[in-house]
Amino acid sequence: MVDIEFLQEKTRQIRVEIVKMLANAGSGHTGGSLSAADIVTALYFYKMKHDPKNPQWIQRDRFVLSKGHAAPVLYAALALSGYFDKSLLNSLRKLGSPLQGHPCCKNLPGVEVSTGSLGQGLSVACGMALGLRLSGINSRVYCLLGDGEIQEGQVWEAAMTASHYKLDNLCAILDHNKLQIDGACSDVMNIEPVEDKFLAFGWNVFTIDGHNMQQIVDALNVAESIKGKPTIIVADTIKGKGVSIFEGKAQYHGVAPTKEELEIALKELKDGKS
Amino acid sequence: MGKVECACTLREISDFYGKDMATRDAYGITLVELGKKNPDIVVLDADLSCSTKTANFAKNFPDRFFNIGVSEQDMIGVAAGLALTGKIPFASTFAIFATGRAWEQIRQTVCYSNANVKIVATHGGITVGEDGATHQALEDVALMRVIPGMTVIVPADAYETSQAIFSATEYYGPVYIRLGRSKVPSVMPEDYKFQIGRAYIFKLGKDVNIIANGLMVAEALKASEVLNREGIDTGVANFSSVKPLDEETLLKIAKSSKLIITAEEHSIIGGIGSAVAEFISENFPVPMRRIGTRDTFGCSGSWKELLNFYGLTAENIIKTVKDFFRR
Numbered sequence: 001m002v003d004i005e006f007l008q009e010k011t012r013q014i015r016v017e018i019v020k021m022l023a024n025a026g027s028g029h030t031g032g033s034l035s036a037a038d039i040v041t042a043l044y045f046y047k048m049k050h051d052p053k054n055p056q057w058i059q060r061d062r063f064v065l066s067k068g069h070a071a072p073v074l075y076a077a078l079a080l081s082g083y084f085d086k087s088l089l090n091s092l093r094k095l096g097s098p099l100q101g102h103p104c105c106k107n108l109p110g111v112e113v114s115t116g117s118l119g120q121g122l123s124v125a126c127g128m129a130l131g132l133r134l135s136g137i138n139s140r141v142y143c144l145l146g147d148g149e150i151q152e153g154q155v156w157e158a159a160m161t162a163s164h165y166k167l168d169n170l171c172a173i174l175d176h177n178k179l180q181i182d183g184a185c186s187d188v189m190n191i192e193p194v195e196d197k198f199l200a201f202g203w204n205v206f207t208i209d210g211h212n213m214q215q216i217v218d219a220l221n222v223a224e225s226i227k228g229k230p231t232i233i234v235a236d237t238i239k240g241k242g243v244s245i246f247e248g249k250a251q252y253h254g255v256a257p258t259k260e261e262l263e264i265a266l267k268e269l270k271d272g273k274s
Numbered sequence: 275m276g277k278v279e280c281a282c283t284l285r286e287i288s289d290f291y292g293k294d295m296a297t298r299d300a301y302g303i304t305l306v307e308l309g310k311k312n313p314d315i316v317v318l319d320a321d322l323s324c325s326t327k328t329a330n331f332a333k334n335f336p337d338r339f340f341n342i343g344v345s346e347q348d349m350i351g352v353a354a355g356l357a358l359t360g361k362i363p364f365a366s367t368f369a370i371f372a373t374g375r376a377w378e379q380i381r382q383t384v385c386y387s388n389a390n391v392k393i394v395a396t397h398g399g400i401t402v403g404e405d406g407a408t409h410q411a412l413e414d415v416a417l418m419r420v421i422p423g424m425t426v427i428v429p430a431d432a433y434e435t436s437q438a439i440f441s442a443t444e445y446y447g448p449v450y451i452r453l454g455r456s457k458v459p460s461v462m463p464e465d466y467k468f469q470i471g472r473a474y475i476f477k478l479g480k481d482v483n484i485i486a487n488g489l490m491v492a493e494a495l496k497a498s499e500v501l502n503r504e505g506i507d508t509g510v511a512n513f514s515s516v517k518p519l520d521e522e523t524l525l526k527i528a529k530s531s532k533l534i535i536t537a538e539e540h541s542i543i544g545g546i547g548s549a550v551a552e553f554i555s556e557n558f559p560v561p562m563r564r565i566g567t568r569d570t571f572g573c574s575g576s577w578k579e580l581l582n583f584y585g586l587t588a589e590n591i592i593k594t595v596k597d598f599f600r601r
């Protein structure tokens with residue numbers, strides 16, 4: 001029995017950490033970190049086999065944050081999982097911090113690969129899935145993509161590879177928040193119909209509400225039972241989710257909350273005390 | 275009927291000593307031997323496996339070979355993913371596509387993650403021949419050398435290639451090895467032991483020292499014979515390891531030189547000529563002349579014609595030395 005309420009509470013805590021660390025850093029990517037919070041929570045606190053005390057555990061499931069600018073959501077999940085002390089989140093983007101603006105695996109246990117230049121993570125996830133299969137390790141690889149990100153051609157090269165090599169131990173999740181830096185994806189460079197594209201590339205495709213924990217959990221579980229092809233979960237999300245002043249606003253893609261905005265955010269996230 | 279020696283009799287590194295053959299052929303054979311010894315070796319190619327010679331490996335180890343199709347960027351990313359699960363991937367394609375098309379993937383995903391990926395590119399340089407400029411990589415060494423954490427190797431012959439492939443396997447971290455299409459003469463002596471970051475001095479000259487790599491080592495040796503005969507004391511060193519640069523040996527060479535010549539099948543911008551110039555100008559300035567292509571694309575022609583056309587010959591080295599002393 002999945003404790004959906006527990007996961008919802010974790011998601012809330014992760015959103016609180018995201019806005020706090022971003023406001024403290026004074027820069028960073030608010031919108032796309034908040035939109036992915038439910039998905040990342042479901043992975044780290046429900047679905048993935050992993051051991052914060054042994055980040056290199058060979059049997060672990062792998063998570064590739066292809067949309068590396070959402071580093072704060074990953075850092076929050078790692079901290080709350082116990083990979084490192086929560087106080088380290090205050091060092092985000094500061095000189096000498098292992099919490100780089102975009103994730104670097106050389107500095108921080110729990111980060112599987114350095115990402116941040118868009119479009120590269122799905123290829124790495126394919127390589128991991130191939131490597132695990134070759135070694136007979138029954139682990140899964142999860143890869144979080146942004147919707148603006150899939151404008152990168154390499155994503156489709158990787159989509160071909162995943163399908164060609166029948167990587168059913170690979171599950172991609174699209175944080176489909178429909179906004180990118182310059183505005184709506186549909187205005188900047190239309191990516192629709194996303195589902196049809198992945199279907200045509202030979203993938204199994206689910207579409208869910210990316211803020212409905214039950215739907216996320218169900219999709220992740222069913223994906224595991226699909227054999228012979230990779231799965232992508234197209235998660236319909238809201239950029240800036242959880243804080244009304246950020247929700248659905250492209251301008252909060254790469255901007256951190258101000259002190260005043262942080263107060264509003266914390267109040268809305270029902271954590272005014274902390 | 276006399277005994278015909280074919281490439282398939284080559285097994286150990288030592289078998290490559292004295293063999294005149296294309297470095298890509300040495301790679302293809304070595305890879306199969308490596309595959310037998312080490313089950314973690316996996317190989318990737320981007321639809322050029324017959325040209326890069328990884329097809330040999332594919333035939334022997336189909337489960338450990340991944341053709342990624344004509345998508346070099348994805349190939350490099352997949353290689354990184356394989357490396358991050360403990361495999362030792364060798365990713366191959368033509369040098370221009372490996373280092374040009376997939377440069378940012380190599381920088382961001384491979385090197386910034388310190389993933390244990392070996393990029394072994396063939397068809398480096400002008401000797402690609404008739405295919406022309408689009409397929410002739412004259413900038414690849416520069417592109418790889420500039421990335422932090424990347425090791426860059428340009429072997430001179432089959433014997434050195436085979437050793438470099440084994441060394442790259444034993445070393446943890448990203449490595450770029452640049453190989454050629456055309457047959458090259460054997461130049462390295464039997465007792466030669468390749469080491470990453472170590473240059474090899476054939477002879478230390480008192481007047482001139484020629485620092486070369488790749489197929490230009492053979493040309494440098496030819497040039498030095500003529501120059502020595504004519505009374506110009508000329509040495510030759512093989513700087514196959516472009517990065518890390520053997521600074522100790524380079525300083526020794528600089529202190530023994532009235533003139534340093536660098537010779538490479540690459541643009542004079544960014545390759546071994548640049549690396550040498552950067553080091554000696556800061557540490558022990560000596561007059562220098564760089565032999566290489568000069569800020570230009572290549573063109574179609576037979577590889578021998580092209581070497582002449584771009585001055586990548588012993589004759590041009592000799593002329594450059596003589597012009598210097600005639601000043």
